Amino acid sequence: MSDNVLESVRATVQDFLAPELKTHGVKLENLERRLDDTKEVLRAEIQTLEAKMDGRFGGLEARMDGRFAALDGRFAAMDARFATLEGLIRNLTQQVTFESGLRERMASLEARLPKQ
Secondary structure (H helix, E strand, O other): OHHHHHHHHHHHHHHHHHHHHHHHHHHHHHHHHHHHHHHHHHHHHHHHHHHHHHHHHHHHHHHHHHHHHHHHHHHHHHHHHHHHHHHHHHHHHHHHHHHHHHHHHHHHHHHHOOOO
16 A cells, blocks of 8 residues: 555656656746846946946046146146246335335435535
């Protein structure tokens, strides 16, 4: 009797469970393939987006470099103007000091002249 039960169970497993397990195994393999394919498509799309972003950032970086270079040129021109102005102010200060000294001497000389 136990042999019959064992044979019945074995037959049920072979006739029903084994094909079901095989079917589920095939379905899992198909799902894995689809997932792998989807991963590859996503990787390709991400690489495309990265390339586009790199191109845009490269363009922005070039534009910013150009603007910074222009600003550097303007600052250099302003520095040159300030240096020129500093030189002029120094010269004017020396002239004022010189003229002030001359006026003091002239006043001293005029004070020594006999009054008419």
